[in-house]
Amino acid sequence: MNQASTEQLIDRPARSDHRLILSSRVNGTPVFDDSGERIGHVDDLSIERVSGDVVYAIMSFGGFLGIGEKYHPLPWALLNYDPERGGYVVSLDKTVLKDAPHYDRAELEAFGGPGRDSIDRILTYYGPYGAITY
């Protein structure tokens, strides 16, 4: 690329209106609740293969080196990026998140992301909190 446009792009890495983000940068990003408490992080993204839509952020609440860790697919629309905190804010009670459908790593790896049944199950669960029908 030419030098002028490189500088223009590098000049705005932290802007909140930054339009695009690398998936490798999303993974590992902390997730906060409304009070600012760090409740977990985004571990992965579940993407619709054909359209390329991110359907869920795969959220983790912790665990030790993945052992006993449970992954909670969270509809993308429920995450709001907060540039000041450097993470996503989810305006849901922690209890709602922890009671949501979740999977262990083997389940996630085996099916590469929830199938249609799980999509329906997760959207039914999060529908009252503003998840968009998919």
Next chain:
Amino acid sequence: MNQASTEQLIDRPARSDHRLILSSRVNGTPVFDDSGERIGHVDDLSIERVSGDVVYAIMSFGGFLGIGEKYHPLPWALLNYDPERGGYVVSLDKTVLKDAPHYDRAELEAFGGPGRDSIDRILTYYGPYGAITY
């Protein structure tokens, strides 16, 4: 999740109509040309932060441990997953891909994905090959 739905999902990991895929699984996936030659791999995905649309696959043609490696954002719509090859097929001449707009790792990391100018530049480049306007 309940046992029945777990088994149902695990039973179909390799189906080509598998609807969702984890971003961690996309990254590293080989890319082939029409003749079946492996021409590179998907190194990362560039995602629109708000909508969650995958705009580009960040394609790499190789390089040694990232040194001297150049990354070519390729509109997602131009990649077709081939379950038999276990990778994506891009029906473009290798010369077209190599002459396309590309960036080094520092550039990618600095701006977290190309900005609007680069989007226009890349879509203008790939438009004749069927890239969808974004």
